[in-house]
Amino acid sequence: MKKDFSRKEIECLLNEFVESSGKNKNSDDIKRLKKLSMSKNIKFKKARKLFCKKCSAVYCNPKIRIKKGMKTVTCEKCGFVNRWNIK
Numbered sequence: 890m891k892k893d894f895s896r897k898e899i900e901c902l903l904n905e906f907v908e909s910s911g912k913n914k915n916s917d918d919i920k921r922l923k924k925l926s927m928s929k930n931i932k933f934k935k936a937r938k939l940f941c942k943k944c945s946a947v948y949c950n951p952k953i954r955i956k957k958g959m960k961t962v963t964c965e966k967c968g969f970v971n972r973w974n975i976k
């Protein structure tokens with residue numbers, strides 16, 4: 890992977906990631922994407938819901954619960970519970 894990415898290229902990568910639901914991506918790819926987007930101040934938006942905040946693994950069969958306007962997803966790899974508002 891090359892080092893210099895333009896904002897546009899990174900947004901493109903993120904879109905690709907969301908469209909494929911993170912398939913074929915490992916946690917290293919995600920860490921790389923995270924770094925790239927941070928360096929350009931690009932928000933992950935939808936993409937951040939596709940992987941674990943803690944270990945960066947893409948969910949493949951997570952436990953999902955919806956409670957009081959909060960969605961919680963338990964990572965099947967590290968067991969970390971990721972939460973976000975769904976309002």
Ligand SMILES: [Zn+2]
Pocket residue numbers: 941942943944945946964965966967968969
């Ligand atoms: Zn995890």
